Amino acid sequence: MSxxxxxxxLFLVLxxxxxxxxxxxxxxxxxxxxxxRVIARELLIALVIMVAALFLGRWVFVVLKVGAEAxxxxxxxxLLLIAIRMIFPTPLRNREEPxxxxxxxxxxxxxxxxxxxxxxxxxxxxxxxxxxxxxxLGGVVLAWLGAAVILWFSAPLQRRLGRRTLEAxxxxxxxxxxxxxxxxxxxxxxxxxxxxx
Amino acid sequence: MTxxxxxxxLFMVMxxxGNVPLFLTALRHxxxxxxxRVIARELLIALAVMLVFxxxxxxLLSVLHVSxxxxxxxxxxxLLLIAIRMIFPAPDHSLEEPxxxxxxxxxxxxxxxxxxxxLxxxxxxxxxxxxxxxxxLLAVVLAWLASSVILYFSGYLQRVLGERTLLAxxxxxxxxxxxxxxxxLLTGIKEFFGW
Numbered sequence: 357m358s359x360x361x362x363x364x365x366l367f368l369v370l371x372x373x374x375x376x377x378x379x380x381x382x383x384x385x386x387x388x389x390x391x392x393r394v395i396a397r398e399l400l401i402a403l404v405i406m407v408a409a410l411f412l413g414r415w416v417f418v419v420l421k422v423g424a425e426a427x428x429x430x431x432x433x434x435l436l437l438i439a440i441r442m443i444f445p446t447p448l449r450n451r452e453e454p455x456x457x458x459x460x461x462x463x464x465x466x467x468x469x470x471x472x473x474x475x476x477x478x479x480x481x482x483x484x485x486x487x488x489x490x491x492x493l494g495g496v497v498l499a500w501l502g503a504a505v506i507l508w509f510s511a512p513l514q515r516r517l518g519r520r521t522l523e524a525x526x527x528x529x530x531x532x533x534x535x536x537x538x539x540x541x542x543x544x545x546x547x548x549x550x551x552x553x
Numbered sequence: 554m555t556x557x558x559x560x561x562x563l564f565m566v567m568x569x570x571g572n573v574p575l576f577l578t579a580l581r582h583x584x585x586x587x588x589x590r591v592i593a594r595e596l597l598i599a600l601a602v603m604l605v606f607x608x609x610x611x612x613l614l615s616v617l618h619v620s621x622x623x624x625x626x627x628x629x630x631x632l633l634l635i636a637i638r639m640i641f642p643a644p645d646h647s648l649e650e651p652x653x654x655x656x657x658x659x660x661x662x663x664x665x666x667x668x669x670x671x672l673x674x675x676x677x678x679x680x681x682x683x684x685x686x687x688x689x690l691l692a693v694v695l696a697w698l699a700s701s702v703i704l705y706f707s708g709y710l711q712r713v714l715g716e717r718t719l720l721a722x723x724x725x726x727x728x729x730x731x732x733x734x735x736x737x738l739l740t741g742i743k744e745f746f747g748w
Contacts, residue, residue: 361616440634443659520657524598527658531631532617538627539619542745551746 357488362481362495363502368533369435369477372503374442374526375468376510377519382468386458392508394458399504401461402469406496409475410489413482424484425548431480432541438473439537442530445523469503559678559692560699566671569700573707575665575730578639578723579656580711588708591655596701598658599666603693606667607675608686614676621673626741628669632734635660639727666700669737 383391453463481492506513514522545551554562580588606613614624678689711719 357618358616361618364616436630443631444634444638524658528602528663531663532613534627534631535614535619535624536617538630538741539617539623542623542626542742546746551748 357481357485357491359491359494359498362492363498365536366474366477366495366499367502368529368536369438369474370469370499370503371438371442371526371529372506373522373529375503375507376514376522378468379464379507379510380514382453382455382459382463385456390458391511395464395508395510398459398461398464399469399500399507401465403497403500403504405466405470406474406478406500407493409470410478410482410492410496413479414486416479416483423548425544427480427483427544428540429544429548431477432537432539432544434473434476435533435537435540439530439533442526442533469507554678554682556688556692556695559689560695563671563674563692563696564699566674567666567668567696567700569703572665572700572704573710574722574726576661576704576707577711577714578719578726579661579665580708581716581719581723583655585712587655588711589705592661592705592708595656595658595661596666596697596704598662600694600697600701602663602667603671603675603697604690606672607679607689607693610672610676611679620745621676622741622745624669624673624676624741626738626745628664629734629736629738629741631659631664631669632730632737635664636727636730636734639723639730666697666704 379395383394386394453467455463478492478496481495482489485492576592580591583591614621675689675693678692679686714722
C-alpha cells in the first residue's frame with residue numbers, strides 16, 4: 357500500500373464532510389469570535405491523538421496475538437459498517453454528543469475527528485506493515501490535513517453548499533468506502549484460508 | 554466495439570425497464586408534484602457519477618487497491634441492504650428529518666441507475682481501449698439519454714397504478730432484489746477467490 361492509498365483511505369474514514377454539521381452543532385455554545393480558534397485547537401489535539409494511536413498499534417498486535425488475516429478481515433467488517441452508516445443515514449445514527457458549553461477535546465477532537473474507526477484503522481495499518489511506519493505517519497498527516505481544511509471552513513461550506521450537497525458528498529464517499537471494505541474483507545478471508553495465493 | 558454496440562451494451566446493463574418498478578416504489582412517499590423533479594435530479598446525478606467514473610474509475614480502484622471482483626461483491630452488499638429495507642420497512646423516522654423519505658442519491662442515482670455492473674462495464678471499455686475515450690463518452694451519454702427518457706416518464710405510471718398496487722410491488726421487488734443481490738455478491742466472491 358502506498359502513501360497515496362493510505363492517505364485516501366484515512367481521509368475517507370475520517371469522514372470530514374459528515375462531520376461538518378456535527379462540528380457546527382457542537383460549536384453552538386461557543387462565542388462566534390472564538391469558534392475558529394476552538395476548531396484549530398481541537399484539530400491539533402486530534403492530530404496528536406492520531407499520531408499516538410499509530411505508534412500504539414505495534415504493541416496491540418504483540419499483546420493480542422491475532423493473525424494478520426483476522427485483523428484485516430475485522431478491519432473490512434468495521435469499514436463496511438462505517439460505510440453503511442454513511443450511505444443509509446438513520447435516526448439511530450446517534451453519533452452526536454450533547455454539548456452545553458465550549459467544547460474541549462470531547463466531542464470535537466475525540467470522537468468526531470479521532471474516532472474509534474480511525475484509530476482501529478491506524479492500528480491495522482501498523483500491525484500489517486510495521487516496517488513502513490514512516491509512510492503511515494505521512495498518510496495520517498496528509499489525511500488529517502485534508503480533513504482539517506474542510507472542517508476549518510465548516511461554516512462557510514455549509515452556508516454555500518447547503519446540507520444536501522454535503523450529504524451527497526458523504527454518501528458518495530460511503531460508496532467508495534464500501535469498495536475498500538469488501539476488498540479488505542475478501543482479501544483477509546482469502547489469505548486466511550490460503551486460497552489461490 | 555463501435556459506438557452503437559457500446560451504447561447498446563451500456564443501455565442493456567442499465568436495464569431501464571427493469572428499473573421502472575424500482576423507481577416507482579422508491580418514489581412512493583414523494584409528493585406527486587415533486588416526483589418528476591426528483592427523478593430528473595437523480596438521473597442527472599447518475600450521469601455525473603457515470604461520467605466521472607468513466608475517467609477516474611480505473612485509477613480510483615487502483616489507488617484504493619480494489620479489484621473489479623470486489624466492486625461486484627460490494628455492489629451486491631449495497632443492493633442487499635436496499636432490498637432488506639424494502640421488505641422490512643424501518644420503523645417511523647424521527648420528526649427531525651421529515652425529508653428522509655425522499656430518495657436522494659441512494660437508491661435511485663446509485664445503484665439503480667449507475668450500478669456496479671454499469672461502472673464495471675465502463676472500466677472494462679476504458680481499460681481495453683483508453684485512446685477511444687470520446688467514443689465511450691458518447692456511448693455513455695447516449696445510453697443514459699435513452700434510459701432517462703423511459704425512467705422519466707415512468708413517474709406518470711404511478712397515477713395509473715395507485716398506492717396499494719405499489720405497496721405490493723415494493724415487497725415483491727424487494728424479494729427479487731434479494732435474489733439478484735445475492736447472485737452479485739456470490740459471483741464477486743467466487744471470482745475474487747478465483748474459483
